[in-house]
Amino acid sequence: MNTPSTLKVACQQLAPRIGELDYNRELGATAIRQAAARGAQVVVLPELVQSGYLFHDRQEALALSETLDGPTLSLWKALAEELQVVIVGGFCERLEQGQVANSAALVEPEGAVTLYRKAHLWDGENLIFTPGNEPPPVVATRFGPIAVMICYDLEFPEWVRLPALAGAALLCAPVNWPNGPRPAGERPAEMVRVQANAAVNRMFIAACDRCGEERGVDWVGGSTIVDADGYPLAGRERQASAQLLLAELDLGQAWHKSISEHNHVHLDRRPALY
Amino acid sequence: MNTPSTLKVACQQLAPRIGELDYNRELGATAIRQAAARGAQVVVLPELVQSGYLFHDRQEALALSETLDGPTLSLWKALAEELQVVIVGGFCERLEQGQVANSAALVEPEGAVTLYRKAHLWDGENLIFTPGNEPPPVVATRFGPIAVMICYDLEFPEWVRLPALAGAALLCAPVNWPNGPRPAGERPAEMVRVQANAAVNRMFIAACDRCGEERGVDWVGGSTIVDADGYPLAGRERQASAQLLLAELDLGQAWHKSISEHNHVHLDRRPALY
Numbered sequence: 001m002n003t004p005s006t007l008k009v010a011c012q013q014l015a016p017r018i019g020e021l022d023y024n025r026e027l028g029a030t031a032i033r034q035a036a037a038r039g040a041q042v043v044v045l046p047e048l049v050q051s052g053y054l055f056h057d058r059q060e061a062l063a064l065s066e067t068l069d070g071p072t073l074s075l076w077k078a079l080a081e082e083l084q085v086v087i088v089g090g091f092c093e094r095l096e097q098g099q100v101a102n103s104a105a106l107v108e109p110e111g112a113v114t115l116y117r118k119a120h121l122w123d124g125e126n127l128i129f130t131p132g133n134e135p136p137p138v139v140a141t142r143f144g145p146i147a148v149m150i151c152y153d154l155e156f157p158e159w160v161r162l163p164a165l166a167g168a169a170l171l172c173a174p175v176n177w178p179n180g181p182r183p184a185g186e187r188p189a190e191m192v193r194v195q196a197n198a199a200v201n202r203m204f205i206a207a208c209d210r211c212g213e214e215r216g217v218d219w220v221g222g223s224t225i226v227d228a229d230g231y232p233l234a235g236r237e238r239q240a241s242a243q244l245l246l247a248e249l250d251l252g253q254a255w256h257k258s259i260s261e262h263n264h265v266h267l268d269r270r271p272a273l274y
Numbered sequence: 275m276n277t278p279s280t281l282k283v284a285c286q287q288l289a290p291r292i293g294e295l296d297y298n299r300e301l302g303a304t305a306i307r308q309a310a311a312r313g314a315q316v317v318v319l320p321e322l323v324q325s326g327y328l329f330h331d332r333q334e335a336l337a338l339s340e341t342l343d344g345p346t347l348s349l350w351k352a353l354a355e356e357l358q359v360v361i362v363g364g365f366c367e368r369l370e371q372g373q374v375a376n377s378a379a380l381v382e383p384e385g386a387v388t389l390y391r392k393a394h395l396w397d398g399e400n401l402i403f404t405p406g407n408e409p410p411p412v413v414a415t416r417f418g419p420i421a422v423m424i425c426y427d428l429e430f431p432e433w434v435r436l437p438a439l440a441g442a443a444l445l446c447a448p449v450n451w452p453n454g455p456r457p458a459g460e461r462p463a464e465m466v467r468v469q470a471n472a473a474v475n476r477m478f479i480a481a482c483d484r485c486g487e488e489r490g491v492d493w494v495g496g497s498t499i500v501d502a503d504g505y506p507l508a509g510r511e512r513q514a515s516a517q518l519l520l521a522e523l524d525l526g527q528a529w530h531k532s533i534s535e536h537n538h539v540h541l542d543r544r545p546a547l548y
Contacts, residue, residue, distance in 0.1 A: 120542055123534035135547065155474050155539070157431030158548040182505060187461075189473045189504040196470030199463045200429050230463040231456065260397035265429070268394055273409065274432040 005252075007143045009170065009204075010040035011235065011245040013223040015212025018052025019064060025050065025072050028089060029079060031244075036083040038246055041143050045089030046210035047151050047174040048102065054215040055092075058100065058128045065094035068113060073105055080107045086141050088148055088208075090174035093117065099130045104148050104174050106139050114139045118150040119159065136163045136171075144169045144251050151175040154193055154207070157200070164201035165266060169254035171197075173207040177220035188238055191222045199230025202257050202265050204249050211241055228253040279526075281417045283444065283478075284314035285509065285519040287497040289486025292326025293338060299324065299346050302363060303353060305518075310357040312520055315417050319363030320484035321425050321448040322376065328489040329366075332374065332402045339368035342387060347379055354381045360415050362422055362482075364448035367391065373404045378422050378448050380413050388413045392424040393433065410437040410445075418443045418525050425449040428467055428481070431474070438475035439540060443528035445471075447481040451494035462512055465496045473504025476531050476539050478523050485515055502527040 012031035016024040028049055035043040047053070050072040055061040066072055076087045086108055093103035093115070102118040102125060117132025118125075136149040136159065147163030147170070154160065154173055163171060177190045191207075198205045209223045224235030225247040233247035257264045286305035290298040302323055309317040321327070324346040329335040340346055350361045360382055367377035367389070376392040376399060391406025392399075410423040410433065421437030421444070428434065428447055437445060451464045465481075472479045483497045498509030499521040507521035531539045 119544060119547065121536075123536045126536045133547065152537075152542075156543060156548075157470075157474060158435075158543070158545075161432075162548070182503075185510075186505050189469065192466055192504060193470045193473060195463065196431075196467045199467060200431060229456075230466060231460050236459075262395075262397045262400045263426075268426075269430060269432070270393060271432075273393065273407065274436070 007041055007170065007249045007251055008039050009042040009044065009206045009225060009247055009249060010035035010038065011044045011206050011208035011223040011225060013209055013211055013221060013243045013245070014046055014049060015210060015242060016046070016049050016052050018054060018214055021051065021064060024052070025075060029075055032079050032083065032085070032087060035244060036085050038244070040085060040246060042086045042088065042146065042170070042172065044172045044206050044208040045174060046208050047090035047176040048092055049089050049174070049210070050091035052214060053176045054217055055128055061092055061100045061128050062094065062098060065092040065100045067094045073107070073113060076105065076107045077111060077113065080109045081111060084109045086143060086146065088172040088174065090150060095130060100128065101132060102129045102150060104150050106137070106146065106148050106172070108139070108141055116148040116150065118153060120152045120156055122152040138163045138166045138168045147171045149173050151177065154197060157197060160197045160201065164203045168203055169251045170204040170206065170249060173205060175207050175209050177209050177222055179218045179220050188220045188222045190220055191224050191238070194224055195226050195230040195232070198226040198228060200265060202228040203254050204228055281315055281444065281523045281525055282313050283316040283318065283480050283499060283521055283523060284309035284312065285318045285480050285482035285497040285499060287483055287485055287495060287517045287519070288320055288323060289484060289516060290320070290323050290326050292328060292488055295325065295338060298326065299349060303349055306353050306357065306359070306361060309518060310359050312518070314359060314520060316360040316362065316420065316444070316446065318446045318480045318482040319448060320482050321364035321450040322366055323363050323448070323484070324365035326488060327450045328491055329402055335366055335374045335402050336368065336372055339366040339374045341368045347387060350379065350381045351385060351387065354383045355385060358383045360417060360420065362446040362448065364424060369404060374402065375406060376403045376424060378424050380411070380420065380422050382413070382415055390422040390424065392427060394426045394430055396426040412437045412440045412442045421445045423447050425451065428471060431471060434471045434475065438477045442477055443525045444478040444480065444523060447479060449481050450484050451496055453492045453494050462494045462496050464494055465498050465512070468498055469500050469504040469506070472500040472502060474539060476502040477528050478502055
């Protein structure tokens with residue numbers, strides 16, 4: 001392994017518009033260029049940023065879906081190569097036989113595209129998407145090993161463990177967190193769970209939320225970039241509007257799983273008992 | 275199942291003194307009486323409140339250890355019966371052949387005592403204690419099903435899942451959280467992890483920390499009582515000194531694991547993939 005290095009990651013919290021594919025593609029491209037211009041090496045976009053989120057039904061989702069050679073992923077591939085960045089973003093993926101998946105792509109500057117299909121579906125997604133059955137990938141990018149999962153997946157610590165145990169230093173998570181009530185002054189529980197997931201694995205997590213009311217739903221706007229100790233480096237508070245979060249990660253922190261002379265967050269697990 | 279009811283739980287954050295068994299016993303008894311007088315039905319005390327924490331070695335721990343019929347557990351049994359409360363507290367348990375465990379007892383007003391032995395040992399504890407090999411118990415108390423684990427156990431979400439899946443509505447966790455650096459304005463990661471553990475299981479958690487410098491170590495003072503949504507009902511901020519936290523729990527929240535029309539925090543797990 002090379003000497004641990006730093007990595008500059010960006011979350012681009014955006015407001016895609018449901019069904020406006022051209023608008024969303026342009027919105028994403030502008031955001032990627034902006035983040036790269038600020039020095040980002042990894043740019044994370046929201047879940048389903050290509051299509052919008054609140055489909056009426058599977059037919060609408062299918063009509064808005066893309067395959068791997070569709071215009072959005074083709075554009076992300078071109079931008080990743082041009083800007084020499086890794087792009088992680090969510091899109092509505094067209095599968096065979098009229099099925100669709102809530103997917104995310106990790107696009108590398110060298111041209112490789114790694115897909116992840118959301119395995120834990122939220123609410124009405126169960127009526128629309130085919131769930132993924134594969135664990136979150138860990139991709140050995142030029143910037144370090146990066147994993148991908150999507151939104152509600154983060155509520156299953158068992159799921160987050162898998163890429164952490166497989167060596168991910170950074171988990172990129174496109175999310176769309178619907179907003180809800182919470183006690184005054186409290187950081188949203190969605191962000192709190194990201195913190196805990198990071199801390200118990202000593203793994204960086206960049207969660208990129210969306211904003212912009214859509215079909216009666218608004219969003220937490222809780223994009224956050226959390227360090228290996230579980231504290232936010234950027235995105236300490238929710239913000240209802242668009243925002244660009246940037247943080248420089250000292251990836252060496254994620255290689256060091258020892259948290260005391262006699263403790264290691266992964267080797268201390270007792271899987272025979274779980 | 276009976277109609278869901280409310281339960282009043284207390285955390286008594288105290289400053290035991292290492293090796294001062296009589297002092298600690300009296301400190302605990304006073305705290306239990308005080309909490310009961312405030313209406314608590316379940317009283318949680320810190321980890322190793324009977325003995326103190328920072329033993330020099332196993333010999334010192336052994337000399338300060340007790341068995342189930344020792345003076346501390348005998349007193350807790352008498353107080354549980356007299357005050358008609360459940361008591362959960364940590365003690366240094368004498369095992370056979372000169373071994374000791376970092377244990378917690380759940381003492382019911384009817385006289386039953388349920389033991390738990392810490393399964394994930396922190397730092398120097400590895401040189402002193404024999405780890406437990408049994409999952410956290412879930413005890414059907416008169417106030418509802420209550421589970422017990424200890425401190426570093428909470429950093430393993432797989433471990434917290436076990437009593438949650440077994441039906442616990444409230445997890446009581448005696449802890450001794452050594453204090454450390456954290457970013458200004460941030461809630462300690464120890465408390466954040468409790469929040470996340472509660473939210474992903476829709477289970478109440480009462481974590482009772484200690485205070486009072488001991489052999490050069492001070493403590494987070496992070497006692498907190500968290501609801502099934504993952505937000506603190508009491509103990510929003512750390513407090514370095516002794517404190518009594520009280521919260522009334524609507525246990526019905528913990529019976530309802532559904533978080534949307536199509537989601538259930540436990541049934542949505544995909545254990546075949548983990």
